[in-house]
Amino acid sequence: MRLLHTSDWHLGRSFHREGMLGHQAAFVDHLLEVVESEQVDAVLVAGDVYDRALPPVDAVRLADEALARLAASRARVVLTSGNHDSAQRLGFSSRLIDAAGVHLRTDVHGVGTPVLLEDEHGPVAVHGLPYLDPQAVAPLWDVPRRTHEAVLGEAMARVRADLAGRPGVRSVVLAHAFVAGGARRVEESDSERDISVGGVSVVPLELFDGISYTALGHLHGRHELSPTVRYSGSPLAYSFSEATHRKGSWLVDLGADGVASTTFVDAPVPRPLVRLRGTLEELLADPAHARHEGSWVQATLTDAERPLQAMERLRRRFPHTLVLGFDSLAPTLGSLPSARSRGRTDHDLAHEFLATMRGREPERAEAALLRRAVDACCDDEQADALFPLDGLVG
Template sequence: MRLLHTSDWHLGRSFHGVGMLDAQADFIDALVDTVREERVDAVLIAGDVYDRALPAVDTVRLLDSALERITGAGAVVVLSSGNHDSAARLGFGSALFERAGVHLRTRYEDIARPVILPAEGRPVAIYGIPYLEPRLAAGELGVEVPNHFSVTAAAVQRIREDILARERAGEPVASVVTAHTFASGGISSDSERDLAVGGLGAVPLDLFEEFSYTALGHLHGRQQLSPTVRYSGSPIPYSFSEARQAKGGWLLEFDGGGLASVEAVTWPARRRLAVLRGKLEDLLADPDLAEAEEAYCQVTLTDSQRPAKAMELLRTRFPDTLVLAFDPEGGARGPAQTYSQRLAKATDDLDICCGFLEHVRSRSAADEEKDLFIEILNKVREAEAAQ
């Protein structure tokens, strides 16, 4: 029995203004190939299949195609909702989809209703915990204190009771749980968004220890919290903080005794990410940066003054520079001042104009710019004198 653990597809998301739908379609191609080549029996999607509650039409079509292709390749799908998904909309038609091998877990009442996959020895029971917003889930789950720990613990308890009932009935199972949450021990990156207003609500790792495997979603870096509790991470990078991460999922193998092995599956991204730092002249000349010419780039310039037309010049070599920052080497510019502080120190009208220009673009006025200011100020004075 083979399962493929994925999460955080975020279909429909953009990357610094660049649409990602084509890159997401590439990832789905790679996933379907993996399902066929590895003879995967079930694909797990641990939340955030969409990037927003109301996805665009093209995004919905992409998911529709993905589900049809995965099931057509011989695997069932178990999809639980995340904090970016609309549980009600994603769960539409769940009873009908189940007949086609797509099992949606978006409702509290389905938490303890597993997808049973027959296997030699013990069958595999897959339980899906949808994202639990504490204020909404507490009442449904009979919890008095609405926080992430309490609602997750209540959901896990329901699953434990179902597993125990099966054991008492002489039908033991290997248990797999999907959940979209922040488990303590995970390492976050910039493109995740907080699960709780005012702070991230973490749940302790030991909540999941007794299950054969827990497939987590929410953090975008693939990581192992314990041998049986892991994040698959997002299938493609969604922030420059993920530039060095290998993207993919986890391939699980079950035998008659339970979980036998877990191995990483990596899918190459359509475009790599490059994080560059240095002086503009050096970046444009450095031969070691040739690979970055085909990458999406985040550039931090360390010139003592912000170079003129910096983005335009960078894009002559790195056409897909998406983010440009300025951090003078050694703090050459000194402490930041507000414009009011600059204005208080100005000695004349020319100083005011040049100070404003420097404030808004982090570069002193060039000689020709000063000459232009002088010409304009003289014309203003002449007009005032004429009045």
């Protein structure tokens, strides 16, 4: 049996105000092409179909189109809800849709009841676990500890109780959680929503021991926690922290005894991401950056003084610059020393502030402009007499 493991579509999400729906539609096209070209038997979608509980209409339309096309394809579909989804909305009409070969598993009451698939080696029990919010699920299941590990452990106990009655049957589990363990360190992305409860969100890898294949969702980077436990990651990058990610889906072949082989299928990249750092002139002049001129760019400028029209100048070379930051040795407001104003004029204070922030004295024209600005903002003399400045400082 050939499985295609994907997750974290986040339909409706934007990327720093850039609309992503067209790119998400291109991924759906790619997914259907892979189903046909690779003769996929089942598509596993491990949560976060939408980016929020109330998705925009266009995102719902794209999800509807994706599921209709998958239903008409050669593959069965098992899809679970993630922490971004509304389980009830995503699971609407799931009992009717089951008949079309698209199995939406969003209801915690169905945990322990598998979707049964079959190939030449016999049946495969696919247990789709919806995202399990410990605060909601623990009381429902009478679990004493309201942690991700506790509720997911109870869910896996129900899965194993079902599998105990199916000796020799191969098993697949879909779960949406932060799972850690194995030889590789798992890194989070800036675009992932924190699901910690009481500071604890991690569940141990050992919960999935004995399962033929576990398809995980939630982390946006692909990870191989063990030969049988993997994250597919999101098909598109949703933050610059994912600039080095390789996006796509896992193609998994199940043989008679479990996983026989796995292959990562790359998803189409709408536009590369890059983080650039240096002075403005370095970024504009360095020929090595020519390859990034078509990329989405996050730029961090290290100029001692903030250049004028920095974003406009950057976009002349890098038209898709989305984020601009500054990181120089100049002090921040919080690091400025406090000073009493007794004996110092408003002009003195403004002059010293500018000199401290910029690391040099203002030029003559700048000092004259600053003096005129201070004069224009001076309080009226009567107000100063009623509320002397020295009484307010210190």
